[in-house]
Amino acid sequence: MPAHPTYLITGATGGLGHAILTTLLASSVPPSAITATSTRASAASALSRLGVHFALLDYDEPATLDAxxxxxxxxxxxxxxxxxxxxxxxQHANVVEAAERARVGWVVYSSLAIGAVGVDGGEGAEEAHEGIYTDAFPVFLNWYPTDPNQTLFLPxxxxASFALREELGEATAKLLMRGGFENQIVALTGPRAVRFSEIVDVINETTGRKIRIEYVGDGEYVRRNVEGDEGGKGKxxxxxxxxxxxxxxxxxMANVSTLMEELLGxxxxxxxxxVRGLLEKNKD
Ligand SMILES: NC(=O)c1ccc[n+]([C@@H]2O[C@H](COP(=O)([O-])OP(=O)(O)OC[C@H]3O[C@@H](n4cnc5c(N)ncnc54)[C@H](OP(=O)(O)O)[C@@H]3O)[C@@H](O)[C@H]2O)c1
Known part of the structure; x- marks a missing residue:
């Protein structure tokens, strides 16, 4: 029996998976006890450089999961x-079924908290919920840094109790190392809920912009945002x-759990x- 359990981290090329991987490595989990995966063979060299095993894995391909x-x-x-x-x-059922076949002792699954409130169809709310990424604030606001005086149309x-993706990854890695949450749904969230208008204040204070929010009805929200949308997103x-x-x-989205603080210490x-930290690094 090895001194450390063996870990497999999917999505290791993504923001969350990569933060999990780097936290495990920084916490003295031997790289040889970790397998990092991607659907792309081209990811192998960067991940292997970290000393971890690499596996080509695709949730759509059960054979890759078994292997x-x-x-x-x-x-x-x-x-x-x-x-x-x-x-x-x-895809998710394929992973769980393959984990059962391989008798993996412990499976931790993470999904966006909005999955639990019906945005993805509602049924079968996911087993573990992660706070809304702070990092995604431009997407929620539909803020484009190109216009210093942009009016944001919001309904x-x-x-929301936003949390940084890197800290969510760090906390998830600590949960994985600690164990003890078998068969539980846990929530990792930021320490308090903040409003969109407060985020806009921080954007203006930090970057010198003068953006503002106009609150509109749902139909108007769709119409105004589709109109000339820089990203070309549709109705x-x-x-x-x-x-x-x-x-x-x-x-x-405003529920707060203290588990993340406990895990991070x-x-x-x-x-x-x-948001302030992200904009101080790059105001554009
Ligand atoms: N909490 C939030 O606010 C929030 C916001 C957006 C998304 N999310 C959710 O969080 C998830 C992961 O977040 P992230 O930030 O790490 O996303 P990300 O940076 O886009 O990374 C997604 C990862 O999923 C992997 N992947 C995609 N399709 C796959 C498949 N069929 N089989 C196996 N792996 C696959 C990708 O692997 P390769 O490309 O290397 O194959 C990639 O590593 C997202 O997929 C989304 O569901 C959460």
Whole structure:
């Protein structure tokens, strides 16, 4: 029996998976006890340079899951971001079924907290929830740094307990190392909920911009954002986000859990501290 359990981290090329991987390595888990995966063979050299094993793994391909899971004791798998709900359910079921076949001792699955409030169809709310990424604030606001006087059209001044993706990854790695949450749904969130208007204040203070929010009805929100959208996002995208904003408005993203602080051993950065830090690194 090796001194350390063996870990497999999916999505190791992604923001969350990479933060998990670097935390495990910084916490003296031997690289030889870790397998990092990607759907792309081109990711092998960068991951192998860290000393970890590399496995080509695709949730759509059960054979790759069987090959990679042999001998794994602790598996972390991240939700995929495909908009096709049926495909995503199948992908996640493939992972769980392969983990059962390989008798993986412990499986930790992470999904976006909004999955639990119906944005992805609602049924079968995911088993573990991660706070809304602070890092995604430009997407939520539909803020484009190109216009210093942009008016943001939003359906509500919702609040969320945003958390930095890097800190979510760090806390998830610590949860994986610690164990003890078997068969539980846990939430990792920032330490308090903050409102969109507070984030806009931080953008203006930190970057000298003069952006403002105009609150509009749902249809108007879709119309104004589709109009000349720099990213070319269409009506369907924004109508999906109306559901999300409804959840924001109802406070469904504002729950706070202290588990993240406990795992990190320090207070995580709240949404405003996170946005300030990101903009201080790069105001554009
Ligand atoms: N909390 C939030 O606010 C928030 C916001 C956005 C997304 N999310 C969720 O969090 C998830 C991961 O977050 P992230 O920030 O790490 O995303 P990310 O940086 O986009 O990385 C996604 C990872 O998923 C892997 N992946 C994609 N399809 C796969 C498949 N079929 N089989 C195996 N692996 C696959 C990718 O691997 P390769 O490309 O290397 O193959 C990549 O490493 C997202 O997928 C999304 O569900 C959360």
């Amino acid at each position: 990679a899971f042999a001998g794994v004791e602790r598996l972390f798998f991240v939700s995929t971001n495909t908009f096709d709900n049926e495909r995503r359910r199948r 509500s001044n919702g609040a 369907d995208f924004y109508w999906n986000w109306v559901t999300l904003f409804q959840a924001f408005r109802e406070g469904k 320090r207070r995580p950065k709240d949404g405003l501290e996170g």
